[in-house]
Amino acid sequence: MKISVIIPVYNAEKYVSQAVESALQFEEVFEVILVEDKSPDNALQVCRELTKKYSRVKLYQHLDKGNHGAGATRNVGITMAEGDFIAFLDADDYYLPNRFEAEKKLFMNENVEGVYGAIGVHYYSEKAKKQYYKIFGDRLTTVYQQHPPEHVFPGLLNMKGTFGLFSIDALTIRKSALQKVDCFFKTHLKLHQDTEFLFRLSYYLDLYPGILDKAVAVRGVHENNRITKVDAREIKPASTRVIFWEEVNHWAKNESSIPDEVKLHIKRVYRSFRIANAHFLKKWGMIVKYLFTDYQSIRSGLYNINFRKDLF
Structure with missing residues (x-):
């Protein structure tokens, strides 16, 4: 060798x-x-x-x-x-x-x-x-x-x-x-x-x-x-995994020899990571929003009803 x-x-x-x-x-x-x-x-x-x-x-x-x-x-x-x-x-x-x-x-x-x-x-x-x-x-x-x-x-x-x-x-x-x-x-x-x-x-x-x-x-x-x-x-693992699975999904879509059920599985995994990342971004976006627009509510406790509703 x-x-x-x-x-x-x-x-x-x-x-x-x-x-x-x-x-x-x-x-x-x-x-x-x-x-x-x-x-x-x-x-x-x-x-x-x-x-x-x-x-x-x-x-x-x-x-x-x-x-x-x-x-x-x-x-x-x-x-x-x-x-x-x-x-x-x-x-x-x-x-x-x-x-x-x-x-x-x-x-x-x-x-x-x-x-x-x-x-x-x-x-x-x-x-x-x-x-x-x-x-x-x-x-x-x-x-x-x-x-x-x-x-x-x-x-x-x-x-x-x-x-x-x-x-x-x-x-x-x-x-x-x-x-x-x-x-x-x-x-x-x-x-x-x-x-x-x-x-x-x-x-x-x-x-x-x-x-x-x-x-x-x-x-x-x-x-x-x-x-x-x-x-x-x-x-942030969610965003890096989205990019990774997006690449795998793109390759699978363009590889004609891959069976349809495998392509569908890859597409589902990609979508699941994309949704998880979107939720992550929304959650932290709401935190930033409240820090700038409703800081007093956060100071009074993260259990403020409006904050909880928007965040979760």
Whole structure:
């Protein structure tokens, strides 16, 4: 196996060395591709030092040296990859010694186009653990049982009961299969672009389960994770989910091979998030309205009859 590991780098000077070295422990890793996305910290210099230290580490940036987000940054890595297989790793995460154990066996079968596994969690500080333990705990992010490839897409859509999830950190793809479907990350999505990518990939490719009961990679949790802030509702999750499901719905509408019942399911999920977001915006809009127009009522208690009627 010749694996290209793609690591998008943004604001990760503290963590990227660990990520790189966790990938280099495997002789199957042909190259580690760092794509630096105009970090505000010293990450670019750390990446340059890593290329000098390790011959298998390659460094790229966007043509304009600008910041383009995780999706566009991973796309650069896909374009530059020279290995026969592609794996992904976030710069603040890391691989465990069993990362490609199942892959080495499964990819001997030419019909296997991708393999996914489980990831664990590591808290980089006590503060991060205190903030986010209620979100992640010590649980695995995994698919709960072995499934055939045709069950993965409906499983991720929650159409097959309790399926579970897998992370892009635990996904390995046959490069020829990825090229066949011309599948890249959506660059206009600022969040959840990896989940949207996994949805489409699971529809087009035959993805097989690897190690599901043990972590093969670790999600690093710290105070500055953007996606962690979404999961913890520090960033409004309703609005980000609306954008995500709007994108999935748009893709499904234009993909003629998707069955009508699946398209209808996706449309219903999209509508449910849109309604939830509208309710959220209405509720907080009413709070702002009362703060400016009926402040005395709020001072007298949130149980003012007019306020309650408008808000709920």
